[in-house]
Each structure stands twice: as structure tokens, then as C-alpha cells.
Amino acid sequence: MTTPNKVTDLFNQSVDDSDLSAKQKSVLQASLTLFSEKGFDRTSTSDIAKLANVSEGTVYKQFKTKEGLLHAILTPAIQQVVPKIANDFLTELLQNNNTDFKDFLKWLAQDRMTFAVENQAQLRILIQEIARSDGMFKRLGDTFMGKIAVHANTLFQKYQDNGQLIQWPMPRIARYIASAIMGYILPVILRNDHNLDIAQSSEEVAEFLYRGLKP
Amino acid sequence: MTTPNKVTDLFNQSVDDSDLSAKQKSVLQASLTLFSEKGFDRTSTSDIAKLANVSEGTVYKQFKTKEGLLHAILTPAIQQVVPKIANDFLTELLQNNNTDFKDFLKWLAQDRMTFAVENQAQLRILIQEIARSDGMFKRLGDTFMGKIAVHANTLFQKYQDNGQLIQWPMPRIARYIASAIMGYILPVILRNDHNLDIAQSSEEVAEFLYRGLKP
Amino acid sequence: MTTPNKVTDLFNQSVDDSDLSAKQKSVLQASLTLFSEKGFDRTSTSDIAKLANVSEGTVYKQFKTKEGLLHAILTPAIQQVVPKIANDFLTELLQNNNTDFKDFLKWLAQDRMTFAVENQAQLRILIQEIARSDGMFKRLGDTFMGKIAVHANTLFQKYQDNGQLIQWPMPRIARYIASAIMGYILPVILRNDHNLDIAQSSEEVAEFLYRGLKP
Amino acid sequence: MTTPNKVTDLFNQSVDDSDLSAKQKSVLQASLTLFSEKGFDRTSTSDIAKLANVSEGTVYKQFKTKEGLLHAILTPAIQQVVPKIANDFLTELLQNNNTDFKDFLKWLAQDRMTFAVENQAQLRILIQEIARSDGMFKRLGDTFMGKIAVHANTLFQKYQDNGQLIQWPMPRIARYIASAIMGYILPVILRNDHNLDIAQSSEEVAEFLYRGLKP
DNA sequence: AATGAATGAGGGTTCATTCAT
DNA sequence: AATGAATGAACCCTCATTCAT
Numbered sequence: 071m072t073t074p075n076k077v078t079d080l081f082n083q084s085v086d087d088s089d090l091s092a093k094q095k096s097v098l099q100a101s102l103t104l105f106s107e108k109g110f111d112r113t114s115t116s117d118i119a120k121l122a123n124v125s126e127g128t129v130y131k132q133f134k135t136k137e138g139l140l141h142a143i144l145t146p147a148i149q150q151v152v153p154k155i156a157n158d159f160l161t162e163l164l165q166n167n168n169t170d171f172k173d174f175l176k177w178l179a180q181d182r183m184t185f186a187v188e189n190q191a192q193l194r195i196l197i198q199e200i201a202r203s204d205g206m207f208k209r210l211g212d213t214f215m216g217k218i219a220v221h222a223n224t225l226f227q228k229y230q231d232n233g234q235l236i237q238w239p240m241p242r243i244a245r246y247i248a249s250a251i252m253g254y255i256l257p258v259i260l261r262n263d264h265n266l267d268i269a270q271s272s273e274e275v276a277e278f279l280y281r282g283l284k285p
Numbered sequence: 286m287t288t289p290n291k292v293t294d295l296f297n298q299s300v301d302d303s304d305l306s307a308k309q310k311s312v313l314q315a316s317l318t319l320f321s322e323k324g325f326d327r328t329s330t331s332d333i334a335k336l337a338n339v340s341e342g343t344v345y346k347q348f349k350t351k352e353g354l355l356h357a358i359l360t361p362a363i364q365q366v367v368p369k370i371a372n373d374f375l376t377e378l379l380q381n382n383n384t385d386f387k388d389f390l391k392w393l394a395q396d397r398m399t400f401a402v403e404n405q406a407q408l409r410i411l412i413q414e415i416a417r418s419d420g421m422f423k424r425l426g427d428t429f430m431g432k433i434a435v436h437a438n439t440l441f442q443k444y445q446d447n448g449q450l451i452q453w454p455m456p457r458i459a460r461y462i463a464s465a466i467m468g469y470i471l472p473v474i475l476r477n478d479h480n481l482d483i484a485q486s487s488e489e490v491a492e493f494l495y496r497g498l499k500p
Numbered sequence: 501m502t503t504p505n506k507v508t509d510l511f512n513q514s515v516d517d518s519d520l521s522a523k524q525k526s527v528l529q530a531s532l533t534l535f536s537e538k539g540f541d542r543t544s545t546s547d548i549a550k551l552a553n554v555s556e557g558t559v560y561k562q563f564k565t566k567e568g569l570l571h572a573i574l575t576p577a578i579q580q581v582v583p584k585i586a587n588d589f590l591t592e593l594l595q596n597n598n599t600d601f602k603d604f605l606k607w608l609a610q611d612r613m614t615f616a617v618e619n620q621a622q623l624r625i626l627i628q629e630i631a632r633s634d635g636m637f638k639r640l641g642d643t644f645m646g647k648i649a650v651h652a653n654t655l656f657q658k659y660q661d662n663g664q665l666i667q668w669p670m671p672r673i674a675r676y677i678a679s680a681i682m683g684y685i686l687p688v689i690l691r692n693d694h695n696l697d698i699a700q701s702s703e704e705v706a707e708f709l710y711r712g713l714k715p
Numbered sequence: 716m717t718t719p720n721k722v723t724d725l726f727n728q729s730v731d732d733s734d735l736s737a738k739q740k741s742v743l744q745a746s747l748t749l750f751s752e753k754g755f756d757r758t759s760t761s762d763i764a765k766l767a768n769v770s771e772g773t774v775y776k777q778f779k780t781k782e783g784l785l786h787a788i789l790t791p792a793i794q795q796v797v798p799k800i801a802n803d804f805l806t807e808l809l810q811n812n813n814t815d816f817k818d819f820l821k822w823l824a825q826d827r828m829t830f831a832v833e834n835q836a837q838l839r840i841l842i843q844e845i846a847r848s849d850g851m852f853k854r855l856g857d858t859f860m861g862k863i864a865v866h867a868n869t870l871f872q873k874y875q876d877n878g879q880l881i882q883w884p885m886p887r888i889a890r891y892i893a894s895a896i897m898g899y900i901l902p903v904i905l906r907n908d909h910n911l912d913i914a915q916s917s918e919e920v921a922e923f924l925y926r927g928l929k930p
Numbered sequence: 931a932a933t934g935a936a937t938g939a940g941g942g943t944t945c946a947t948t949c950a951t
Numbered sequence: 952a953a954t955g956a957a958t959g960a961a962c963c964c965t966c967a968t969t970c971a972t
Contacts, residue, residue, distance in 0.1 A: 109416075111326035125954040126955065127949085136947090281497045345963085350964085524956090541757065557956095560943065561957075690849075712926045760967060771933080780968080781967065
């Protein structure tokens with residue numbers, strides 16, 4: 071099953087399409103780079119101005135505060151971590167349930183890995199924020215629940231009825247799927263490693279998950 | 286298989302047993318709390334002094350630098366993240382290879398979960414550091430390789446020869462085991478959640494891993 | 501022999517002419533005053549900010565460091581302590597050797613005394629630095645050797661050939677000239693005394709030196 | 716004219732003879748070293764304690780403040796800069812006025828050079844203090860006037876009556892003598908140079924001064 | 931007499947933010 | 952819209968000094 075990469079980089083898109091001036095765009099790009107490299111707290115607005123070839127004042131014209139910059143960078147990323155687009159695909163899946171469970175697992179892994187590799191910098195920043203503030207992790211979880219849970223639940227139900235998925239509670243199943251995929255993604259992000267063989271990795275992880283989750 | 290909890294909290298122990306004065310101990314405790322709650326960069330040395338009921342000068346008498354404090358807190362934690370004690374157990378396992386693979390998985394999960402719950406604060410800080418600096422993650426990985434890899438390799442080999450473990454390369458197997466356990470640990474740490482049913486969780490994860498990894 | 505005062509105060513000139521803002525100039529002036537009055541180490545950057553009617557941050561905008569301020573003040577002074585301008589005069593002297601040795605001595609004394617009186621504050625600071633660090637004295641001496649020695653040597657040679665100057669080695673002669681003039685300058689600087697009758701003093705010292713150094 | 720070195724190091728004597736304990740003595744020695752090397756302001760009391768192999772508290776037992784240490788070091792030196800002992804010699808000179816002026820100059824130079832070489836460290840500190848505070852230079856001058864001036868005046872008078880000394884006012888004569896000798900001493904002190912050929916230097920300077928000051 | 935842990939004021943410096951130009 | 956000089960609060964850290972032991 072080949073899935074076209076539906077993950078469009080919202081960040082770049084918003085940077086490119088937005089009504090931001092060239093200077094403002096370069097501020098965003100510089101922030102992304104520096105926040106990801108050195109962390110939010112260790113990046114000074116003057117560092118950003120320097121890298122963006124812009125005056126310090128310009129940094130504050132569009133994004134009223136340093137935190138405003140962070141949000142401008144993180145918000146689109148967050149909205150994609152919870153796969154809004156994938157959701158459409160899930161709906162589709164529910165309608166024509168001819169897709170094999172293992173194929174689904176492979177597609178899911180591939181989709182998220184692609185997203186991760188394409189958005190390494192933002193994800194690195196996101197992970198830093200998650201690690202720092204209690205709120206972020208919970209908020210992410212809640213968003214996920216609100217947007218995905220229902221559909222995923224129904225889908226898993228279907229696979230369970232199919233006899234392709236073990237009769238465990240949905241959160242338990244989700245946890246194993248998520249953590250197995252994370253096992254490939256996190257090292258890549260945390261090591262600034264840009265080489266992940268997505269095709270093979272998604273195949274591998276799907277195989278393992280399938281074995282572990284079949285009845 | 287019941288394993289006595291061999292994980293002693295090195296941090297608290299060292300804080301209590303060390304020749305540090307009461308004030309110095311309270312500095313360490315305050316730093317642990319604040320670094321974990323607000324992050325290293327957002328904790329000021331004056332915050333620490335205030336919480337520890339101590340003058341700012343005192344903070345610097347023992348730990349020459351704010352980073353010195355961080356290391357004083359992190360070093361013992363790091364040395365336990367790589368399960369030194371587990372290593373002894375592994376050696377033991379290798380000698381009397383009558384232990385079932387599933388029991389081993391359960392013991393491992395339980396051991397690391399216990400450690401994680403007992404050292405939440407430090408691990409939270411460690412995760413923040415991992416997220417911030419490229420170096421930390423690699424260093425941890427290398428330490429792990431140096432201390433565990435050989436024994437684990439031999440052990441897995443044994444289980445493979447036993448017919449209890451699938452014939453996949455060792456790093457792949459390790460990745461799944463680690464990430465599945467992490468799937469239980471990370472949410473607990475990142476949410477400051479203190480309620481993890483270790484007995485049931487370790488049972489659950491062992492069951493899943495066993496299914497996914499048996500030939 | 502009347503010599504027009506060629507000594508222009510490079511410091512004030514550079515302060516006035518430089519592209520520094522009014523605030524930055526006032527920072528320099530305040531530093532000059534305070535360093536000279538209380539010494540570098542006993543002057544705090546907050547003192548400087550207060551005297552300059554400027555925020556502490558402003559002190560650091562132009563001069564990245566407190567030591568940077570010191571150098572900004574000292575560098576032009578040092579370049580004049582070694583009399584660059586005098587050097588031109590020496591060259592001239594060498595060409596029209598009709599100048600009497602005593603007149604030369606008088607001119608030299610007058611030139612350096614004028615310079616000293618006009619740059620008391622900087623010289624006070626310079627003396628403090630010389631007293632503090634081994635390096636400074638040597639560096640000054642080397643600079644002097646590099647810029648003056650050759651010309652002075654030739655000039656002295658001429659006066660020796662003339663029969664106006666005793667046949668002592670050049671360093672010995674230079675030592676006496678320098679220390680006799682210093683005998684007038686140092687008390688003025690160290691006492692913050694602004695009244696030095698340069699005309700009479702240079703006449704006096706020239707007379708003494710001439711007697712001591714004629715064959 | 717051979718003059719026995721009447722300059723005894725009052726500092727060492729007071730350190731040795733005083734009722735100070737061994738530890739206190741070592742505090743003084745350490746202060747002397749460090750003040751001379753790095754300057755008073757850049758020497759911390761903890762540096763002193765470390766070099767003296769003593770606790771920080773001990774530094775404060777005898778010398779109530781850091782400035783107290785400075786005075787303990789400087790006071791004896793100051794009392795010798797104004798040559799109290801030489802004064803006895805001057806008195807003697809006045810009584811049997813058979814001593815040649817040039818010999819007197821030589822003796823004076825030798826006496827002060829010896830003192831300077833033997834007390835380099837203290838003099839370095841003294842120079843730093845002179846450079847820093849207006850008061851010190853004046854105080855030294857006044858002390859000098861009070862203790863020496865009368866005798867020196869009478870002595871110079873005698874040499875003038877003798878026809879060995881030019882009829883210039885006494886301060887002018889003193890200035891030339893002092894600055895010529897300083898011309899040998901200062902470079903030695905400021906360069907931490909320990910090699911001064913006192914015999915030759917005093918001979919040289921006496922020769923020059925004699926030529927410059929004879930009628 | 932001697933120790934060294936503790937203090938707290940103050941030091942140099944950084945940095946997010948503002949605002950006149 | 953863009954600049955960059957200016958701000959001032961806060962930061963990390965040092966140090967002279969004190970005092971219980």
C-alpha cells in the first residue's frame with residue numbers, strides 16, 4: 071500500500087504563504103533554527119536578530135514577545151503531531167474496511183516517520199517544551215483524545231471484530247503502537263540524525279506490532 | 286518470579302549520607318525540586334536559596350557553579366539509568382538459565398519502572414537535558430553500550446538458542462523492549478503522575494513483548 | 501625656541517569626533533573621571549552609569565566589557581605617551597642640525613609636560629595600570645624602543661659628534677633625560693595638581709640636564 | 716667610602732620578632748606576595764588564606780580588615796622610604812663635614828637602591844597605593860618634609876658654602892637627586908627585575924648628578 | 931587560637947522589551 | 952516597516968566579614 075505523503079509542512083507553508091514580509095519570515099526561520107539547536111531559554115532575541123540579518127526591533131514587530139515566536143513556531147507543528155489529516159484517512163478506512171491491519175500499521179508508521187523527519191526542528195523544540203512544562207504533555211494528550219480517539223476506537227473495534235486485533239482495551243493497544251513508532255522517531259530527533267530508512271523501518275515496526283497485537 | 290527491589294535511591298542516599306552540611310543538603314533538595322518543576326534555565330540561584338532557606342552565597346560554597354548543582358543532581362541518576370544493578374542480575378541470569386524469557390521481561394520492566402517512579406524528579410531533569418543538548422543522548426547511549434550491551438547480547442543469544450526469542454538482530458529487539466517500557470514510564474514522568482501500578486504494568490508489557498518477540 | 505604645541509588631546513578629539521552617541525560619550529567621560537579618581541577596580545559600572553546619567557545596560561552597548569572601557573580610554577593615551585609627534589620633530593632636527601642641544605632639551609621637556617598636563621586623568625590611570633601589571637611597563641618600553649629609539653640614537657650621535665653631548669651610552673643618557681622630566685611630571689599627576697609652570701620648569705630642567713650631560 | 720648596609724628589613728624583622736603566631740606571620744607573608752603580584756583589589760582574602768595555608772577566619776583574627784593587612788605591610792615600608800636611619804647618618808655628616816659631595820651622592824644612591832631591591836614587594840604595593848589615592852603621595856611628601864628636610868637643608872647649605880653645590884633652591888636640587896635615583900629604581904620595581912648592579916649604578920648616577928649640580 | 935560554614939551586599943554582565951527616528 | 956540605542960530588572964557569581972564550634 072503506497073500512501074502519498076499527505077503531510078504538508080504547515081510551517082513552511084505558513085511562512086511562505088503568510089503575509090509576513092521577507093524579514094519577518096527570516097525571523098521565524100532563525101528562531102526555528104536556534105530554538106531547536108540551543109533551546110528556547112538559551113536563545114536570545116539578539117541571536118535571532120543576528121541570524122535573521124534583521125534589527126532587534128524587527129523581531130518584535132510581528133511577534134510581540136519571545137514566547138510569541140515560540141507559539142508561532144509550535145502551533146502548526148502541534149496541530150500536525152495530532153494527525154488531523156490522517157484523520158481523513160482513518161474515516162476512509164472505516165468505510166472500506168478491506169485494508170489489512172498490518173498494512174494499516176505500516177502506513178501509520180510511515181506517515182508519522184515521514185512527518186517526524188520533515189519536521190525535526192519543530193519536534194525537537196516541542197519535546198523541550200513537553201519536558202519543561204507539565205501543561206504541554208497533558209494538552210497534547212487531550213487534543214489527541216478529542217480529535218483521534220473516536221475514530222481510532224471504531225477502527226480498532228473493526229479490526230478486533232475482524233479477528234485481526236487482540237481484545238485488549240484501546241488505550242493499551244494505542245500505547246504499544248505509539249511507543250514502538252516513537253522508538254524509531256525519538257532517537258532520530260534527539261540525535262539530529264537525518265538518516266532514517268523509513269521504508270524499512272515502517273515495515274519492521276509493523277511486523278513487530280502485528281505479531282504482538284494479533285489475537 | 287519476585288524480584289526484591291534492588292533499586293536504592295542513590296540521590297537521597299548520597300544526600301543523607303554525604304558529609305554535606307544540613308544547609309548544603311537543603312540546597313540540593315531545593316535544586317532538585319525547582320529544576321524538575323521549572324527547568325534548569327528558568328530556575329534562578331536566588332530561587333534555590335530562597336526555597337532552601339539559605340543565603341545565595343551558600344549555594345555557591347559547595348557547588349561552585351549553577352551547572353555544578355545540575356551535575357551533582359544528575360550524575361548519580363545517570364549512573365542508574367543504565368542499570369548497573371540489573372547488570373548483576375543479567376550475569377546471574379546467564380549462569381542459571383532456567384529463567385523464562387517472559388519472567389525476565391517482567392522483571393526488567395518492574396525494575397526500571399520502580400527506578401523511574403522513585404527518581405521521577407531527576408529523570409525529568411535528565412529528559413530536559415537530553416532534549417536540549419545533542420551530546421547527552423549520545424553519551425547516555427554510549428554508556429549503555431559500554432555497560433550492558435555485551436551481557437544483554439549473550440543473554441538474548443541464549444533465549445534465541447532456547448527457542449524463546451525470535452531471530453532478529455539484537456539492537457532491534459532491544460529497541461522494542463526499551464520503547465514499550467518507556468511507553469509506560471514517560472507519561473508518568475512527563476505528567477508528574479505518581480500513580481503507576483507497577484505490578485500490573487510490568488505484567489502487561491511483558492505479555493505484549495513476549496507475544497511480539499517469540500519466534 | 502618656541503614650539504607650537506602639537507599635542508592634541510586624542511582622547512577628547514576621538515570622543516568628540518567619534519560616531520559615538522551623546523550617551524556613549526558621556527559613558528567614556530564618566531569612566532575617565534572615575535577610573536582616574538578611584539582607580540579601575542574601585543569603580544563600579546553602576547557608578548559609571550550613575551555619573552553618566554545612563555542605564556547600566558548602556559555602558560555595555562558600545563564597550564562590551566569594563567576592561568573594554570579601560571582600553572578605549574588608555575589606547576590613545578598610550579599612543580601619545582610614546583611621542584609619535586615628537587618623532588616628526590626629531591626627524592626634522594636631524595635634517596637641520598643647527599638646533600642647540602639645550603634648546604632641544606627644553607623643547608622636549610616642554611612638549612612632554614604639556615602633554616602630561618593635558619592628559620593628567622589618562623596618565624593617572626595609565627600609571628595605575630603600570631603599577632599593577634608587569635606586562636604594561638614592558639609593553640610601553642618596547643613600543644618606545646620600536647618607535648623612538650632609532651631616531652633618538654642618531655640625534656644623540658649628532659650632538660655627541662657636535663661636542664655638545666657627553667660620550668655616554670645612549671640608554672644612560674636617555675635615562676637621565678627621562679627621569680629628570682618625570683621629576684616634574686609625576687608629582688603633578690600624582691597630586692592632581694593642575695598648576696605647572698611649564699615655561700619655567702622646562703627651562704630649569706633643560707639647564708640641569710645640559711650641565712649634567714655636556715662633555 | 717664604604718657604607719655598611721644600615722637598611723634592615725623592618726618588615727621581616729617585625730614579622731619575625733613580633734608576638735604573631737606562625738600562622739599570622741604566614742598570613743602577612745602571603746598578603747605581601749599577593750598584593751605585590753596582583754594588587755590589593757585583585758587579591759581576595761580567600762587567596763591569602765589559601766597561600767598562607769590557613770583558614771579564612773584566621774586572616775581576620777589579627778588584622779581586623781583586609782585594609783588592616785595592607786597597613787601592617789605598608790607602615791614599616793613607609794617609615795623607611797623616608798630614611799629614618801639615613802637621617803642619623805646625615806646628622807653625622809653635618810658634624811664631620813669632611814665628606815665629599817660626590818661621595819655623599821654615591822652613598823645616598825647606594826643606600827636607597829639597596830633598600831629598594833630589598834623591599835621590592837612592599838614598594839610595588841606602595842606605588843600602587845600612591846597611584847590610586849591622592850592622599851598617599853601627599854602624606855609621604857609631608858612625612859619626608861617633617862623628618863628629613865631640616866637636616867638635608869643644612870647639609871646642602873654646607874655643600875653650597877663648600878663650593879661643591881650649585882646655588883639653586885633646595886627643593887630643586889632635591890628633585891633632581893631624587894628623580895635621577897628613581898630613574899634606576901622604578902624600572903627595577905615595575906619590571907620585577909631583581910638584577911640591579913648597585914655598585915655601578917650608584918657610581919654612575921653620582922657622576923651625573925655631580926656634574927649637573929656642581930657650581 | 932583557629933576553623934570554615936554561612937552571610938548578603940554588591941559586582942559585572944545579559945537580555946527581553948520599548949521607542950524615537 | 953524597520954532600525955538600533957536605550958533601558959532596567961534580573962542573573963550568576965565573588966568576596967569581605969562574622970560567628971558558632
